[in-house]
Amino acid sequence: MSGLALSNVTKEFGAFTAVNNIDITVPHGTFVCLLGPSGCGKTTLLRMIAGLDLPTSGAIKLDGDDITRVPTHKRNLGMVFQSLALFPHLTVGENIAYPLRIRGVAKEEQKKRVDELLAMIHLSGYADRPVSKLSGGQRQRVAIARALSISPKLFLLDEPLSALDAKLREAMQVELRQLQQKLGITTIVVTHDQREAMTMADTVVVMSKGEIRQAASPIEIYRRPADTFVADFIGSTNLLDAEAKGGAVTVLGQPVSGISLGSAAKATLSVRPEDVHLTAPGNGALSGTVTFVRDLGGTIETFVDVAGRQIVAVSTPRARPDVTVGQPVGITLLPDVCVVLAK
Amino acid sequence: MRREPPQRLVDYAPIAFPAIMLTVFFVIPFATMIAVSFFQRQQGGFYIPAFQLANYERFLSLFFANVLGFSLMLAIVVAICCVLLALPFTYLLARMSRKAQVVWLVALLSVLSLSEVIIGFAWSTLFSRTAGITNLLVMMGVMSEAKALLPSFGAVLTGMVYQAFPYTVLVLYPAIVRLDPTLTEAARTLGASPLKAFFTVVVPALRNTITATLIMVFIFALGSYLLPQLLGRPQHWTLSVLITDQAVYQSNMPFAAAMAVFLVLVTLGLVALTAFVGRKGEAA
Ligand SMILES: Nc1ncnc2c1ncn2[C@@H]1O[C@H](COP(=O)(O)OP(=O)(O)O)[C@@H](O)[C@H]1O
Numbered sequence: 001m002s003g004l005a006l007s008n009v010t011k012e013f014g015a016f017t018a019v020n021n022i023d024i025t026v027p028h029g030t031f032v033c034l035l036g037p038s039g040c041g042k043t044t045l046l047r048m049i050a051g052l053d054l055p056t057s058g059a060i061k062l063d064g065d066d067i068t069r070v071p072t073h074k075r076n077l078g079m080v081f082q083s084l085a086l087f088p089h090l091t092v093g094e095n096i097a098y099p100l101r102i103r104g105v106a107k108e109e110q111k112k113r114v115d116e117l118l119a120m121i122h123l124s125g126y127a128d129r130p131v132s133k134l135s136g137g138q139r140q141r142v143a144i145a146r147a148l149s150i151s152p153k154l155f156l157l158d159e160p161l162s163a164l165d166a167k168l169r170e171a172m173q174v175e176l177r178q179l180q181q182k183l184g185i186t187t188i189v190v191t192h193d194q195r196e197a198m199t200m201a202d203t204v205v206v207m208s209k210g211e212i213r214q215a216a217s218p219i220e221i222y223r224r225p226a227d228t229f230v231a232d233f234i235g236s237t238n239l240l241d242a243e244a245k246g247g248a249v250t251v252l253g254q255p256v257s258g259i260s261l262g263s264a265a266k267a268t269l270s271v272r273p274e275d276v277h278l279t280a281p282g283n284g285a286l287s288g289t290v291t292f293v294r295d296l297g298g299t300i301e302t303f304v305d306v307a308g309r310q311i312v313a314v315s316t317p318r319a320r321p322d323v324t325v326g327q328p329v330g331i332t333l334l335p336d337v338c339v340v341l342a343k
Numbered sequence: 344m345r346r347e348p349p350q351r352l353v354d355y356a357p358i359a360f361p362a363i364m365l366t367v368f369f370v371i372p373f374a375t376m377i378a379v380s381f382f383q384r385q386q387g388g389f390y391i392p393a394f395q396l397a398n399y400e401r402f403l404s405l406f407f408a409n410v411l412g413f414s415l416m417l418a419i420v421v422a423i424c425c426v427l428l429a430l431p432f433t434y435l436l437a438r439m440s441r442k443a444q445v446v447w448l449v450a451l452l453s454v455l456s457l458s459e460v461i462i463g464f465a466w467s468t469l470f471s472r473t474a475g476i477t478n479l480l481v482m483m484g485v486m487s488e489a490k491a492l493l494p495s496f497g498a499v500l501t502g503m504v505y506q507a508f509p510y511t512v513l514v515l516y517p518a519i520v521r522l523d524p525t526l527t528e529a530a531r532t533l534g535a536s537p538l539k540a541f542f543t544v545v546v547p548a549l550r551n552t553i554t555a556t557l558i559m560v561f562i563f564a565l566g567s568y569l570l571p572q573l574l575g576r577p578q579h580w581t582l583s584v585l586i587t588d589q590a591v592y593q594s595n596m597p598f599a600a601a602m603a604v605f606l607v608l609v610t611l612g613l614v615a616l617t618a619f620v621g622r623k624g625e626a627a
């Protein structure tokens with residue numbers, strides 16, 4: 001199979017297991033995001049793929065060849081570090097040419113390739129600048145160009161955009177995705193920002209405590225989270241306690257119809273805020289009291305207290321709910337938007 | 344933080360103490376030495392104030408030129424050897440565990456506490472025929488018969504490199520520890536073997552530190568006057584040996600002072616040249 005395949009990869013630091021028994025396949029040309037909270041082992045996993053750390057057990061294959069123990073410099077990778085790690089003693093052009101120089105590519109060819117890459121990252125004419133004279137976004141692009149200069153088999157990035165301010169970060173996410181699609185290069189990005197993962201990835205791999213919780217397309221992860229951790233980590237959601245007693249299902253202690261918990265007696269319902277609809281009191285499945293309205297202009301968030309639990313409903317200004325604080329409201333729960341998760 | 348330029352005399356008060364120390368312990372002795380270098384020597388070890396260039400004229404002979412040349416060459420070779428050894432050593436040291444680093448640094452500091460005399464005698468024993476390291480080689484069957492390795496240039500060089508090595512490591516250490524370790528990792532992901540990464544990333548990124556260290560060890564080695572006598576032949580004696588000889592044994596202070604002033608001037612010239620070349624290299 002062409003692409004990257006990890007099987008049973010585990011990494012232990014002494015008694016601590018940073019990465020536990022991970023299987024991932026990344027088909028050639030796809031964009032995968034490793035997503036998870038800080039300390040969940042994303043960087044460790046990426047470093048093993050790069051060969052900077054050796055797995056305690058398990059195998060890593062690239063295009064069918066076992067590369068688990070191949071030294072980093074023979075893997076033909078491009079990697080962008082969180083700190084970028086641009087060489088301070090080299091100019092922009094020399095940084096980008098470094099992988100070519102190391103491989104003994106002829107000078108004229110190096111120059112041609114550097115010009116090509118500088119044009120690709122919209123920095124033509126910057127070849128002779130020292131890297132210290134660049135802005136954060138420009139350094140970011142130079143680090144990306146340097147990693148791509150040999151047209152690597154694998155493109156790895158560790159939180160590449162975390163040092164940029166919010167606006168620039170969003171723009172770079174789009175740019176990075178477009179670049180990856182244009183080059184058709186197999187790419188793995190580590191991030192703890194779910195928006196970033198949703199923007200760029202073909203496949204999002206959600207990790208927690210060294211394990212994979214779910215690996216699927218962004219929309220699948222958003223619509224069909226595998227467990228409460230994924231549901232809560234990706235976007236925001238309302239997690240509601242549900243109970244089944246003799247065929248009748250109650251949510252937050254109030255009976256609802258049309259929802260099945262399967263064979264479980266207790267479960268958690270995940271409902272996205274945009275799927276929570278407010279109606280007149282007594283009309284909906286649940287009833288509660290409005291406690292706060294956050295009007296952000298573009299969206300309106302209504303906070304409703306139901307039996308001591310807070311439920312958030314998001315709506316657009318067009319569908320603005322006609323409610324005020326302290327007013328009793330009903331909440332409609334449509335069965336097809338409620339995801340039933342094991343407790 | 345905003346700093347205003349000093350306005351009144353009182354604003355200079357904080358630098359008064361260092362200024363006084365510098366004057367008492369550096370400016371006055373050095374000025375005295377310059378003055379003495381022009382004085383006239385009297386038989387019996389005294390000198391009288393005068394202004395004559397005889398001391399400097401005497402110095403401008405082929406003999407002293409050779410000694411000066413040898414001294415500079417020796418100091419340069421010591422500086423280069425020390426940096427060549429200490430650079431990879433310190434690089435590996437900085438990557439060891441905290442505990443191992445402390446042990447090594449304490450060991451190096453203890454070498455620093457040894458005086459030149461002790462180092463000299465220790466090495467002259469180690470290089471001797473009767474009790475030296477060649478006996479070990481004979482026991483291992485590498486050599487057929489023990490022999491003396493001194494006096495020789497190699498012995499002088501070994502002793503001086505041994506003496507200057509801890510200084511070199513201590514000067515390189517802070518810069519190497521501060522060097523971002525992801526730089527070498529980045530080089531490796533970009534296709535450089537660890538050795539290539541060391542030479543194409545670590546060494547160039549430390550260029551200024553390496554230049555500064557070379558200058559420091561060079562100056563340090565220039566002042567060594569016991570090791571060349573203990574471990575070398577007379578042709579391995581440095582200018583510092585001759586200065587000591589003139590000042591202490593020949594009681595010719597004016598001539599010793601003239602040589603010392605000359606040595607300082609030549610050293611300053613070389614250091615300035617190195618700094619200038621370094622600056623140009625950076626601009627290019
Ligand atoms: N070299 C190491 N030695 C010991 N523990 C480590 C080492 N590297 C990482 N860890 C631990 O492994 C866990 C995962 O780290 P990391 O992969 O950097 O997380 P992430 O990138 O997801 O934030 C962390 O708890 C971290 O403390």
Ligand SMILES: [Mg+2]
Pocket residue numbers: 039042043159
């Ligand atoms: Mg990380």
